[in-house]
Amino acid sequence: xxxxxxxxxxxxxxxxxxxxxxxxxxxxxxxxxxxxxxxxxxxxxxxxxxxxxxxxxxxxxxxxxxxxxxxxxxxxxxxxxxxxxxxxxxxxxxxxxxxxxxxxxxxxxxxxxxxxxxxxxxxxxxxxxxxxxxxxxxxxxxxxxxxxxxxxxxxxxxxxxxxxxxxxxxxxxxxxxxxxxxxxxxxxxxxxxxxxxxxxxxxxxxxxxxxxxxxxxxxxxxxxxxxxxxxxxxxxxxxxxxxxxxxxxxxxxxxxxxxxxxxxxxxxxxxxxxxxxxxxxxxxxxxxxxxxxxxxxxxxxxxxxxxxxxxxxxxxxxxxxxxxxxxxxxxxxxxxxxxxxxxxxxxxxxxxxxxxxxxxxxxxxxxxxxxxxxxxxxxxxxxxxxxxxxxxxxxxxxxxxxxxxxxxxxxxxxxxxxxxxxxxxxxxxxxxxxx
Amino acid sequence: xxxxxxxxxxxxxxxxxxxxxxxxxxxxxxxxxxxxxxxxxxxxxxxxxxxxxxxxxxxxxxxxxxxxxxxxxxxxxxxxxxxxxxxxxxxxxxxxxxxxxxxxxxxxxxxxxxxxxxxxxxxxxxxxxxxxxxxxxxxxxxxxxxxxxxxxxxxxxxxxxxxxxxxxxxxxxxxxxxxxxxxxxxxxxxxxxxxxxxxxxxxxxxxxxxxxxxxxxxxxxxxxxxxxxxxxxxxxxxxxxxxxxxxxxxxxxxxxxxxxxxxxxxxxxxxxxxxxxxxxxxxxxxxxxxxxxxxxxxxxxxxxxxxxxxxxxxxxxxxxxxxxxxxxxxxxxxxxxxxxxxxxxxxxxxxxxxxxxxxxxxxxxxxxxxxxxxxxxxxxxxxxxxxxxxxxxxxxxxxxxxxxxxxxxxxxxxxxxxxxxxxxxxxx
Numbered sequence: 001x002x003x004x005x006x007x008x009x010x011x012x013x014x015x016x017x018x019x020x021x022x023x024x025x026x027x028x029x030x031x032x033x034x035x036x037x038x039x040x041x042x043x044x045x046x047x048x049x050x051x052x053x054x055x056x057x058x059x060x061x062x063x064x065x066x067x068x069x070x071x072x073x074x075x076x077x078x079x080x081x082x083x084x085x086x087x088x089x090x091x092x093x094x095x096x097x098x099x100x101x102x103x104x105x106x107x108x109x110x111x112x113x114x115x116x117x118x119x120x121x122x123x124x125x126x127x128x129x130x131x132x133x134x135x136x137x138x139x140x141x142x143x144x145x146x147x148x149x150x151x152x153x154x155x156x157x158x159x160x161x162x163x164x165x166x167x168x169x170x171x172x173x174x175x176x177x178x179x180x181x182x183x184x185x186x187x188x189x190x191x192x193x194x195x196x197x198x199x200x201x202x203x204x205x206x207x208x209x210x211x212x213x214x215x216x217x218x219x220x221x222x223x224x225x226x227x228x229x230x231x232x233x234x235x236x237x238x239x240x241x242x243x244x245x246x247x248x249x250x251x252x253x254x255x256x257x258x259x260x261x262x263x264x265x266x267x268x269x270x271x272x273x274x275x276x277x278x279x280x281x282x283x284x285x286x287x288x289x290x291x292x293x294x295x296x297x298x299x300x301x302x303x304x305x306x307x308x309x310x311x312x313x314x315x316x317x318x319x320x321x322x323x324x325x326x327x328x329x330x331x332x333x334x335x336x337x338x339x340x341x342x343x344x345x346x347x348x349x350x351x352x353x354x355x356x357x358x359x360x361x362x363x364x365x366x367x368x369x370x371x372x373x374x375x376x377x378x379x380x381x382x383x384x385x386x387x388x389x390x391x392x393x394x395x396x397x398x399x400x401x402x403x404x405x406x407x408x409x410x411x412x413x414x415x416x417x418x419x420x421x422x423x424x425x426x427x428x429x430x431x432x433x434x435x
Numbered sequence: 436x437x438x439x440x441x442x443x444x445x446x447x448x449x450x451x452x453x454x455x456x457x458x459x460x461x462x463x464x465x466x467x468x469x470x471x472x473x474x475x476x477x478x479x480x481x482x483x484x485x486x487x488x489x490x491x492x493x494x495x496x497x498x499x500x501x502x503x504x505x506x507x508x509x510x511x512x513x514x515x516x517x518x519x520x521x522x523x524x525x526x527x528x529x530x531x532x533x534x535x536x537x538x539x540x541x542x543x544x545x546x547x548x549x550x551x552x553x554x555x556x557x558x559x560x561x562x563x564x565x566x567x568x569x570x571x572x573x574x575x576x577x578x579x580x581x582x583x584x585x586x587x588x589x590x591x592x593x594x595x596x597x598x599x600x601x602x603x604x605x606x607x608x609x610x611x612x613x614x615x616x617x618x619x620x621x622x623x624x625x626x627x628x629x630x631x632x633x634x635x636x637x638x639x640x641x642x643x644x645x646x647x648x649x650x651x652x653x654x655x656x657x658x659x660x661x662x663x664x665x666x667x668x669x670x671x672x673x674x675x676x677x678x679x680x681x682x683x684x685x686x687x688x689x690x691x692x693x694x695x696x697x698x699x700x701x702x703x704x705x706x707x708x709x710x711x712x713x714x715x716x717x718x719x720x721x722x723x724x725x726x727x728x729x730x731x732x733x734x735x736x737x738x739x740x741x742x743x744x745x746x747x748x749x750x751x752x753x754x755x756x757x758x759x760x761x762x763x764x765x766x767x768x769x770x771x772x773x774x775x776x777x778x779x780x781x782x783x784x785x786x787x788x789x790x791x792x793x794x795x796x797x798x799x800x801x802x803x804x805x806x807x808x809x810x811x812x813x814x815x816x817x818x819x820x821x822x823x824x825x826x827x828x829x830x831x832x833x834x835x836x837x838x839x840x841x842x843x844x845x846x847x848x849x850x851x852x853x854x855x856x857x858x859x860x861x862x863x
Contacts, residue, residue, distance in 0.1 A: 040473075042471070042473040042474075042802075042803070043799055043802040043803050044799055045799055045800055045802070045803050075721070084721065084722075084727075087720075087721040087722065088722065088789070091719060091720070091721075091722045091789065091792075091793050092789050092792045092793060092796070093792070093796045094792070094793050094794070094795060094796020094797035094798070094799070094800070095796070095797070096720070096797070096800065097720075097721075111800060111803075112796075113796055113799055139734075140731070140732070140733070140734040141734070142734070143733075143734030143735070144730055144731075144734050144736070144737055145737075147689075147734070147735070147736055147737040147757070147758060147759065148737035150688055150689045150737075150757075150759055151689060151737050151738070151757045154688045154689065155587050155687050155688055155689040155757070156586070156587070157585070213803070258686060259585055259587075259685060259686065259687065260585050261581040261582070261584040261585045262578055262581035262582045262584075262585055294518075295518060296515050296518040296519060296522075301515070304571060305515075305567075305571065308571075308574075311571075311574040311575045311577070311578040312575060312578065332578050332582075334574055334578075364519055364522045364523060365522070367522060367523055367525070368522045368525070370525075371524075371525025371544050372525075374474070374475065374476065374525065374544055375476065375525075375527070375542070377474060378474050378476050378478075378804045378805055378806070379803050379804040379807075380803050
């Protein structure tokens with residue numbers, strides 16, 4: 001059980017742009033549950049993932065951490081399958097499992113031999129509605145979660161800096177609140193909070209079930225109907241997506257800690273997401289890859305190879321979000337350097353970067369994008385992750401399947417336009433980690 | 436090309452079978468191969484025995500510096516040209532230095548086969564080792580050493596190795612120290628490269644969409660020209676692992692604790708018994724006694740685990756957790772009590788049967804991607820588990836008797852041999 005704000009590279013090909021990406025089959029039950037199946041019979045193994053379309057997004061004020069808390073408690077057993085029956089069964093058949101919570105979603109998955117697919121469908125369905133929780137479960141698990149917060153955030157100065165930067169960058173949005181929750185609010189979450197949250201939100205209408213691997217669509221459909229059809233969905237969940245104001249101040253946040261032996265500079269920008277425009281977001285993604293991705297990027301060439309100011313500089317775009325996306329940049333200086341000076345160096349360089357964005361560089365990044373999509377099909381969990389994340393943040397299956405076509409249409413002009421906007425973007429927060 | 440023999444692997448469902456073949460190239464390199472047509476990818480997993488254990492002590496970290504330079508250009512291509520060629524052909528190349536070996540993986544999209552293997556050949560046989568690239572990568576490693584020192588769990592793991600392995604050279608950091616890696620020059624790297632990558636020292640597994648004749652030629656091309664000099668001497672057994680407790684103080688709200696105990700070599704006849712014991716103790720995720728009794732019942736930790744670490748010719752058991760400073764000694768006591776209970780009372784029939792079932796059922800998960808298949812083929816050779824391992828594995832598990840496993844446990848697990856490394860500010 002872990003929590004992630006993780007980055008899934010969407011698996012899209014463009015070379016054969018008429019071909020569907022996953023050939024996924026999909027259906028909806030009357031109660032609103034979405035089922036997606038990606039058939040792949042190379043090994044007798046199935047991955048089951050269930051994606052709920054809420055994460056920390058849905059928490060009320062003062063209740064931060066509740067979605068993640070709930071995720072932990074989903075492993076505590078039901079009336080029919082009490083205590084650790086689910087995990088025990090899965091282990092006995094040689095399976096593995098985990099779960100994660102993010103801002104926009106909560107997901108659970110198992111990988112197991114395909115002959116047990118019916119039982120695993122039954123078990124996942126069972127805990128959507130029939131969880132039995134005791135006050136003691138809830139109290140002990142709260143201690144576990146506090147330890148988790150201490151492990152991930154309180155003992156890690158870099159994570160504390162990120163938490164602070166996001167809270168400034170998203171002043172009016174749940175993206176500014178830590179997924180795991182603020183410590184003082186976790187401490188006050190109650191048994192009643194948990195039960196209310198579960199009853200209100202865990203229902204078929206809020207879920208997408210994905211089966212990937214050695215399973216046939218028709219069989220999956222029958223089984224999923226059998227175990228979910230009697231579940232009712234209450235009124236449709238309303239996703240509130242507040243907008244953030246433009247930042248009027250430039251903000252440099254600093255965290256000093258005696259354990260920091262290597263200073264780090266970072267910056268997070270608020271920007272568009274795939275939800276607002278898929279084409280523009282792909283162009284932006286390619287642009288940021290050319291500018292800051294890996295060890296042959298423009299920034300790396302300039303500041304690591306040529307100027308030798310940093311040992312590393314890089315960044316990425318994350319646009320798979322129901323609200324706004326973000327761009328993350330970081331740099332690791334070789335020698336002591338004032339962090340404000342880094343701001344100037346970078347901004348001066350970016351103003352004139354346009355001429356370095358060439359057809360040839362775009363071609364390379366598009367190739368890599370395509371090949372990454374091929375690698376993404378080598379396995380059974382990766383397709384389920386990619387489809388689940390995209391669907392849950394509001395991208396349609398049709399758009400996912402035809403992504404390659406959109407990708408092939410991205411040209412240099414579009415990429416330059418996105419980078420120009422990025423360079424003008426004033427909605428960012430800069431952070432420095434120091435000794 | 437000589438085909439030595441073929442073993443068919445059958446899963447319980449007879450429609451799923453993989454053919455694994457043992458192949459040999461014309462200069463005598465043996466490797467294992469599975470043809471997998473389900474996806475247009477070829478994956479190669481390889482390792483060279485030696486790794487950082489053969490670093491000279493005043494140049495410790497050279498193995499890691501060298502592997503970090505393997506994608507930084509060839510005699511024909513500069514660093515950035517090489518990286519662009521990798522992108523253009525969808526090639527993936529990763530090499531990492533470990534205590535007892537250099538581990539590597541190479542992947543290529545089937546349509547770019549020739550270009551990919553040519554780049555792989557160039558990288559492995561004719562690395563550029565350009566002065567400027569060396570300086571850049573050296574600085575990156577220095578940064579990463581400083582980042583490791585700033586990170587509680589990595590720092591704890593390095594401190595653990597330093598004390599636990601004691602006089603054995605595994606106590607050294609694979610990355611070396613800022614001092615020792617500053618001593619390394621281009622000439623050292625060229626020499627080390629020659630020593631580290633020897634033909635008689637490589638172990639290879641391959642899976643993917645390619646014919647055996649073709650892959651045999653390509654493996655010969657990449658590995659066939661490496662030198663065949665003296666065999667690297669085997670890594671020494673662990674004879675003096677640390678016991679007791681060490682504390683390293685640093686200011687932090689949570690303390691990281693790692694523990695260690697002697698283990699068994701991977702090809703030891705009792706290894707599977709130990710594996711079952713460890714699964715029940717701390718290896719089995721949500722199933723383990725440590726998870727259930729320290730996390731689920733007491734809420735003392737977020738994560739707690741143990742695992743078996745297998746090296747070239749010996750092994751250890753390692754475990755760990757993080758907890759707030761006030762509960763460090765309480766949690767250590769819990770781990771010790773679980774250890775004693777295991778040693779004195781052994782495991783129950785139910786735990787035993789569940790663990791056996793887990794190990795039988797989980798094996799097929801290795802067959803879901805070309806890289807995991809290639810890696811499995813490589814590992815089985817690395818630890819010398821035998822050509823019939825895939826057939827024999829279920830039999831080994833089925834033949835285990837509870838009584839026998841408990842006897843091994845009572846002899847093997849000793850509280851006196853446990854070592855705890857405590858990094859943080861434990862209270863009390």
